Amino acid sequence: MSRRVRVGVLISGRGSNLQALMDACSASDYPAEIACVVSNVAGVLGLERAVRAGVPAHVVKHGTYASRESFDQAVDTLMVVADVELICLAGFMRVLSNAFVEKWRGRLVNIHPSLLPAFKGLNVHRHVLESGVRISGCTVHFVVPELDSGPIIAQAAVPVLPGDTEEALASRTLAAEHRLYPLALRLLAEGRVALEGERSVYRQVSSTSGELLSPGG
Ligand code: GRF
Numbered sequence: 001m002s003r004r005v006r007v008g009v010l011i012s013g014r015g016s017n018l019q020a021l022m023d024a025c026s027a028s029d030y031p032a033e034i035a036c037v038v039s040n041v042a043g044v045l046g047l048e049r050a051v052r053a054g055v056p057a058h059v060v061k062h063g064t065y066a067s068r069e070s071f072d073q074a075v076d077t078l079m080v081v082a083d084v085e086l087i088c089l090a091g092f093m094r095v096l097s098n099a100f101v102e103k104w105r106g107r108l109v110n111i112h113p114s115l116l117p118a119f120k121g122l123n124v125h126r127h128v129l130e131s132g133v134r135i136s137g138c139t140v141h142f143v144v145p146e147l148d149s150g151p152i153i154a155q156a157a158v159p160v161l162p163g164d165t166e167e168a169l170a171s172r173t174l175a176a177e178h179r180l181y182p183l184a185l186r187l188l189a190e191g192r193v194a195l196e197g198e199r200s201v202y203r204q205v206s207s208t209s210g211e212l213l214s215p216g217g
Contacts, residue, residue, distance in 0.1 A: 008084035015046020024182035036082035106195035140184035
């Protein structure tokens with residue numbers, strides 16, 4: 001198969017989405033490979049997962065940098081040295097500077113556990129349950145300076161069930177995230193979705209392959 005796109009993944013914790021991406025990359029026909037993992041927190045499970053998979057993993061502790069920009073610069077350097085072409089945020093709990101976001105514009109994506117633009121920010125599942133909506137889900141989107149606001153690449157819907165707790169909804173949503181992120185990364189790596197101006201533009205994604213953009217349960 002043709003050359004694989006080199007991907008960097010930024011994490012802060014458990015790394016279950018990182019695991020889903022690494023698992024997808026282990027298939028011989030997958031168009032991407034994880035070239036580098038960076039965590040801003042030491043000792044997290046995500047780092048262990050990377051090491052287990054033989055992926056170079058680094059800790060860049062944000063607390064040891066004088067500014068957001070200098071932290072981002074250190075992360076950027078690791079990405080460049082690893083020859084990374086695309087960056088996936090996967091539970092990365094730091095706001096990135098505008099300079100970093102602009103530099104990687106169109107090549108920097110995030111997964112968020114709601115159907116954006118609804119329920120941006122933190123404590124998503126609590127807000128979903130409080131709101132009374134019956135359908136939630138997850139979104140992969142391009143990153144822009146405004147938080148959780150970039151053009152949407154793909155989404156998956158998840159039912160909110162009677163009696164749901166935050167934990168139950170989070171775990172149902174997480175299972176959908178693990179299906180969605182590898183699909184979205186495939187589209188990106190194959191050049192079938194790209195950021196053009198303020199919009200996600202699709203190529204060779206026919207109406208019959210809608211399941212790629214919103215995979216079912
Ligand atoms: C996921 O729910 C993701 O959507 C959100 O943070 C969580 C990270 O989980 N951004 P994990 O570290 O990938 O297990």
